[in-house]
Structures are given as structure tokens and as C-alpha cells.
Amino acid sequence: MAPRKNQILSTALEIADEFGLDAVTMRAVANRVGITPMALYRHVEDKEALLDGMLELAMSEVPAPPADLGWEARLTELAGGVRDMARRHPAAIGLAFSRPGYTPGVRRLVGAIHEAFADAGVPERHRARLERMVSTFVVGFAVSEVSGRFPHDQAEGLAREFARDLRDLMGVVRAVATED
Amino acid sequence: MAPRKNQILSTALEIADEFGLDAVTMRAVANRVGITPMALYRHVEDKEALLDGMLELAMSEVPAPPADLGWEARLTELAGGVRDMARRHPAAIGLAFSRPGYTPGVRRLVGAIHEAFADAGVPERHRARLERMVSTFVVGFAVSEVSGRFPHDQAEGLAREFARDLRDLMGVVRAVATED
DNA sequence: TGTATACGTCTACCGTGTATACATGGCACC
DNA sequence: GGTGCCATGTATACACGGTAGACGTATACA
CATH class of the missing domain: 1.10.10.60 (Homeodomain-like)
Structure with a gap:
């Protein structure tokens, strides 16, 4: 540029x-x-x-996860990277839901998620859906946290909460990967 | 008023x-x-x-789910109500992530979700977290759909996708309810 | 009858995004 | 070396936005 x-x-x-x-x-x-x-x-x-x-x-600041990690760790890293970026740029992340979602920066992240799902054994036909589900949650959480939609009082608790939510979502991914 | x-x-x-x-x-x-x-x-x-x-x-338009339904059906109804409202008021729902989240209208919905979780047997200490997780997804999905973050081309497919996502999330709720 | 209170109006101001026209300086090319 | 072009920046001006402040008016109640 x-x-x-x-x-x-x-x-x-x-x-x-x-x-x-x-x-x-x-x-x-x-x-x-x-x-x-x-x-x-x-x-x-x-x-x-x-x-x-x-x-x-701002999106371009989110680091790509190390390629030698397993799919679950890669997704966790990616999500954490988005959350960290949001906390660094609270005003900017608020735009994530109001602007068109097919810029190179987000395609990069979407691609990484797809690859992780492939490694996890998620059938092709479920990958796009699960990507939207997970990314919607991750971005939504990040925006909520910095915009005040979530209560501010137990701010440090939100890191743990985010991690636990992600674990639960990984469970969904695993379930979809092993069904039928 | x-x-x-x-x-x-x-x-x-x-x-x-x-x-x-x-x-x-x-x-x-x-x-x-x-x-x-x-x-x-x-x-x-x-x-x-x-x-x-x-x-x-706009929030007040979301109907309360019929009390005689099971917890899972109530949550599904509630989520569908939010999505329908968002489709009726695409511009308004975009504000949901940027405005403080403790108005009477949202408290009403949050309360309904908590009750459903109680019926589901979710331990007290997980309810607030799961409520934030589910509502973040639901609102995030609704906003993404009407704001163009999701591709518009297969618009009718999004209803089915939403339903399937919800089913997966219900699985999480059930898992948390039965753990330990 | 007087007066307070709720509701509305008029005028004016400043800050915003941006159209239009004009400058300038370096680089390509003869 | 001159010359013309193009990228970059400037100056001026406009319409539109939110809203402050002073001013009306009608209804209710003492």
C-alpha cells in the first residue's frame, strides 16, 4: 500500500x-x-x-497462528488474537459488524479457520457454517466486551469466560466432525 | 411511556x-x-x-416465548424472535452492539434465557456465562445477516443455518447441564 | 383571575463531509 | 536543457447536521 x-x-x-x-x-x-x-x-x-x-x-494486526500447532490450539490462538486486537482498538472493532465482510484481511482469518476445520475432520459441507458461527461469536464477544454490552465490573473474569466458551465451541466442532 | x-x-x-x-x-x-x-x-x-x-x-417487539413449552423450544422461539425483529428493523439492530446492554427490554430477554437454563438443569454458576454466549451468537448472527457481513446470495439458506447453529448450541447447554 | 408548567417555535451557531478550482514540484521524454 | 504531465497538496465555499437560548401559548389549578 x-x-x-x-x-x-x-x-x-x-x-x-x-x-x-x-x-x-x-x-x-x-x-x-x-x-x-x-x-x-x-x-x-x-x-x-x-x-x-x-x-x-486493525484486522491485519491479528497474528496468524503457528502452523505447527494442532487445529484446536490454532483456533484458540486465532480467537485470542482477535480479542486482543479488539481490546487494543475498541472503537475500530465496533465497525466489524457494520461493514462488508469480504476484505482480504478477514478472508485471511476465514481461510485459517477453514483449514483448522479441515484438520479437525469437519465435513466440507459444514465448514462454512461453523466458520460463521464461531467467528460471529468471537467478534461478537470482543465487541460486547469493549462496548459495554457486557458488565465491566468483573473484567478479568471475561478472559476466563472467553476461554471456557471457546472450549465449549470446540466441543461442537468435534461433535460435528465425528457425526455420521 | x-x-x-x-x-x-x-x-x-x-x-x-x-x-x-x-x-x-x-x-x-x-x-x-x-x-x-x-x-x-x-x-x-x-x-x-x-x-x-x-x-x-425494537427490542420490545420480540415476543416472550409461550410458557408451556420446554426450555429448548423456548430458547429457539426467543432466538427466532430476535432474528425476525432484526430482519424487520435492520438498521436498528445494528445498534445492539454499540449501546449499553442493561435496558429493561434486554433484561426481559436475558431473564427468559436464565429461566430456560434453570429448567434445563444448568448449574447456577454457568448460567450468566452461557446466556452471554448464546445471546452474543444470536444477536451477532442477526446483525451479520442484515448488515451484509454474511453473503447475501443464499439468503433463504440462512434460516436453516441459524436453526442448525441453535441446535448445536443447545447441545452445549445440555452438556454443561449434565457435567460433574 | 393569576400564575406555573408542559409543549412548541424561531433564530442562530458551530462542526461536519466534500465539490470545485487552483497551485506546484518532480519526472519522463524530446 | 527545456517542456509538459501527473501526483500531491491548498483555498474557498456550501449544505446539512445537532443543539443552545430566548420566546410564545394554552391548560390546570390556587
Whole structure:
């Protein structure tokens, strides 16, 4: 990606992290980059595209799980990576449910999930469904946690809760893999 | 609730349904109600509160499941009710993940879920967790479906997929209920 | 009859995204 | 070496959004 565009997107992400989504205005981003608001339009279609790019940048931070792990550990790592990213970028992750879901960044994660399911022995015809189910839960949990939909008071408990939920979902995967 | 406030919130919901969330401006709502934009502030704190109220109104449309059904059927009904509501109010449901989650409307649904878990024999200490897990999935699925995060092409297939996902989650509930 | 209270209006302001027109500077190419 | 092009940035301006503040008016109740 062009370096200037990258700088613009990371600047937007910084502002979102520090001051929330509402603070991400064209003027604020331009200011921080050191250019005029209108100059942003040389690099970004419009504000919607800027936010999309910002989310995509955040998504790209989620690490790919080590290939030498078993499928279950890989999925757990992946999910943890999404959750960690959400906690780093609470404002950005909120966009995950309102923007189109077929960007390269998410396709990368979806692909990794599919591979894990294949290794687990999930029949082909169930993989897409289970991927949507698991990713919906993972992203939903991450968003809920940082947006206040979940109670804040026992915040550290949520890490354990997330882990336990994942274990339960792995059970579903295993069950589907061994049925019929 | 005061009738005027109710009228304002349903008008906002109508506009959101017809033209999307961006079309819900103070001026547009006021216009449709037949009053001045500033008059809205006699009934609603500010725009954020108006959107909160709009979501709450949509939530209140989700029917309580018939009490004579078994716990599993009640949960399925409840989840289906949420999904149906989301399809009726695609713009409003998008707010579900970004607004505080302890309104009367959602507490009602959360309460129903807890009761179902109690009937299922889920130990007390697991109920809150499983409620968050299931509701996160249900709302996440509903939002994904109407927001375009899921592919639109096989839209009717999503009803079946939702049902199957729920069955798998019921399996988790049953497993937790019978463990130790 | 007077007065408080609920509801509504008018005007105005500032912050937003962005269209349009204009500058400039480096690079390719003759 | 000149010359023209293209990428990048700027200046100005507009329409639209939320909402503050001052002002009306009618109904209920003393």
C-alpha cells in the first residue's frame, strides 16, 4: 500500500484509540498527518472508505497462528488474537459488524479457520457454517466486551469466560466432525 | 411511556427501516411527527437517547416465548424472535452492539434465557456465562445477516443455518447441564 | 383571575463531509 | 536543457447536521 495512505489509516486508528470513533473526523486526521482535509481525498475515496481501511488495518494486526500447532490450539490462538486486537482498538472493532465482510484481511482469518476445520475432520459441507458461527461469536464477544454490552465490573473474569466458551465451541466442532 | 415520546420513537424506527440509519436525523423525525426539530428535545435528551429509545422499542417487539413449552423450544422461539425483529428493523439492530446492554427490554430477554437454563438443569454458576454466549451468537448472527457481513446470495439458506447453529448450541447447554 | 408548567417555535451557531478550482514540484521524454 | 504531465497538496465555499437560548401559548389549578 502507498505509504501516505498507510500513514493516514494508522493516524485514523490512533485517533480512534485515543478519543473514540466520533473524534475521527477528516479534519482531525488531516491535522495529525500534517496536511489539509481535502488532501485526504487524494488517497481515500471518502470517509466511509477511510473507516473501512482503518478496520482493515486493525484486522491485519491479528497474528496468524503457528502452523505447527494442532487445529484446536490454532483456533484458540486465532480467537485470542482477535480479542486482543479488539481490546487494543475498541472503537475500530465496533465497525466489524457494520461493514462488508469480504476484505482480504478477514478472508485471511476465514481461510485459517477453514483449514483448522479441515484438520479437525469437519465435513466440507459444514465448514462454512461453523466458520460463521464461531467467528460471529468471537467478534461478537470482543465487541460486547469493549462496548459495554457486557458488565465491566468483573473484567478479568471475561478472559476466563472467553476461554471456557471457546472450549465449549470446540466441543461442537468435534461433535460435528465425528457425526455420521 | 408518554404517548408523544412513543410516537417519536416509532417514527424514528420507521425512518430507519425505510431509509437507513443515516436518514434518522432530528429534522427528519420532527418533520414526520409534524413538529419542529427543537420540540423533540422536550421528550428526548439528545440524539443518542433517541437512538437508544428506538432500539429499545425494537427490542420490545420480540415476543416472550409461550410458557408451556420446554426450555429448548423456548430458547429457539426467543432466538427466532430476535432474528425476525432484526430482519424487520435492520438498521436498528445494528445498534445492539454499540449501546449499553442493561435496558429493561434486554433484561426481559436475558431473564427468559436464565429461566430456560434453570429448567434445563444448568448449574447456577454457568448460567450468566452461557446466556452471554448464546445471546452474543444470536444477536451477532442477526446483525451479520442484515448488515451484509454474511453473503447475501443464499439468503433463504440462512434460516436453516441459524436453526442448525441453535441446535448445536443447545447441545452445549445440555452438556454443561449434565457435567460433574 | 393569576400564575406555573408542559409543549412548541424561531433564530442562530458551530462542526461536519466534500465539490470545485487552483497551485506546484518532480519526472519522463524530446 | 527545456517542456509538459501527473501526483500531491491548498483555498474557498456550501449544505446539512445537532443543539443552545430566548420566546410564545394554552391548560390546570390556587
